[in-house]
Amino acid sequence: MNPANAFQNPIQIGIIVKDLDTLLANLKDILNVDNFRIASFPPEGADAPVRKYHGKDGDFSAKFCFYNWGNIELEVIQPISGDSVWFDYLKTTPNAMGIHHIKFMVDTHEETDAHFAEKGIMEITSGEGVGPNAGRTWKFFDTYDKLGFDVEMLNEIVTKKEEE
Amino acid sequence: MYVTDKKKLLNFKKKIERGYRMEKSAILSECPVQIGIVVPSLEKAMERAKELLGIEGFDIKSFPPEGCDDPKGKYHGEDEDFAFRQCTFDWGNIQLEFLEPIRGRNAYVDYLKEHPNGGIHHLQFLTEDHEKTAQFFQSKGIKEMLSGTGMVPGSGKCWKYYNTAPLIGFDLEIVNKVIK
Numbered sequence: 001m002n003p004a005n006a007f008q009n010p011i012q013i014g015i016i017v018k019d020l021d022t023l024l025a026n027l028k029d030i031l032n033v034d035n036f037r038i039a040s041f042p043p044e045g046a047d048a049p050v051r052k053y054h055g056k057d058g059d060f061s062a063k064f065c066f067y068n069w070g071n072i073e074l075e076v077i078q079p080i081s082g083d084s085v086w087f088d089y090l091k092t093t094p095n096a097m098g099i100h101h102i103k104f105m106v107d108t109h110e111e112t113d114a115h116f117a118e119k120g121i122m123e124i125t126s127g128e129g130v131g132p133n134a135g136r137t138w139k140f141f142d143t144y145d146k147l148g149f150d151v152e153m154l155n156e157i158v159t160k161k162e163e164e
Numbered sequence: 165m166y167v168t169d170k171k172k173l174l175n176f177k178k179k180i181e182r183g184y185r186m187e188k189s190a191i192l193s194e195c196p197v198q199i200g201i202v203v204p205s206l207e208k209a210m211e212r213a214k215e216l217l218g219i220e221g222f223d224i225k226s227f228p229p230e231g232c233d234d235p236k237g238k239y240h241g242e243d244e245d246f247a248f249r250q251c252t253f254d255w256g257n258i259q260l261e262f263l264e265p266i267r268g269r270n271a272y273v274d275y276l277k278e279h280p281n282g283g284i285h286h287l288q289f290l291t292e293d294h295e296k297t298a299q300f301f302q303s304k305g306i307k308e309m310l311s312g313t314g315m316v317p318g319s320g321k322c323w324k325y326y327n328t329a330p331l332i333g334f335d336l337e338i339v340n341k342v343i344k
Contacts, residue, residue, distance in 0.1 A: 003215075003216060003217050003218035004217070005218070006218075007218055008218075009255075009257060010199075011257075013199065013287070015332075015334075016333075023332060026332050027332055030331060030332060030336075031289075031332070069195040069196060070195045071195045071196075071257040071258055072195070072257055072258050094279075095330050097332075098283065098284070098333045098334065099283075099284035099287075099334050116216075119215065119216060121216070145281045146216060147216060147217070148201040148209070148262075148282040148284055149283065151216075
């Protein structure tokens with residue numbers, strides 16, 4: 001595949017942080033960034049979404065915040081529990097925060113999965129989308145040491161669960 | 165197969181243009197215009213960006229800019245003779261930049277000491293008036309780390325980095341839009 005087709009348009013910059021509330025207050029103070037959409041993952045009261053960590057079933061949770069800058073979305077994630085790429089990042093980064101990933105959207109995952117597998121890039125963490133991303137799957141790929149950030153992929157085409 | 169929604173891309177580009185057309189009262193543009201990544205090797209970064217993301221055709225420049233007698237380099241407020249290489253790529257709705265430090269004291273060398281493989285170091289915003297932004301950051305107790313003349317000699321532009329990483333997870337680069 002020609003990767004340029006899949007990665008021509010970054011849609012999100014993702015920050016991982018240990019203390020979400022302090023970061024949000026600082027973003028407002030310095031950049032006047034406010035009115036975040038805040039969500040928990042998994043959402044309270046919903047069925048537990050499928051989650052994977054290094055290919056095995058995962059059981060992790062996090063708090064998410066989203067802000068639309070217009071040209072690109074800002075996401076802030078505070079990992080709460082369980083093994084995930086987000087906790088791994090916090091262990092290695094100074095200040096207990098930093099920009100961790102850039103996100104891209106593709107119609108479906110098949111070709112980009114195959115592309116990264118061919119390049120020897122591992123999928124680190126993935127999960128079933130919730131809220132506005134219900135029916136989609138997000139996946140983080142371990143590109144940090146090669147690119148200076150991890151790549152997150154999200155499929156645009158929603159797949160409906162088969163009726164039981 | 166892939167998301168190639170031209171309408172969405174056009175809307176993003178309009179937003180960026182709006183960022184450049186700041187309100188008079190605004191201190192900074194309303195959105196970031198660049199993601200800046202510090203790397204130990206510009207060549208390897210470009211090679212990997214091409215291999216993994218299909219990105220190629222970077223615009224490569226050096227600092228001090230060729231033919232520039234007075235690059236106005238400052239490191240934490242002191243005159244400093246530093247050099248770096250830079251490459252940029254217009255990435256749909258935002259610019260991607262890789263930076264490799266070459267010599268002297270600078271914020272990029274400092275970053276690589278803590279992140280030997282490199283990483284996302286800054287987001288760039290625009291200002292109409294560096295003096296106003298400097299006063300704003302000073303009032304917040306945020307220090308200027310590095311500054312220098314624009315990469316295009318004679319453009320009248322100046323870039324400045326502010327050490328906001330301990331507060332928001334990344335440093336801010338501010339470039340003046342209005343040429344004085």
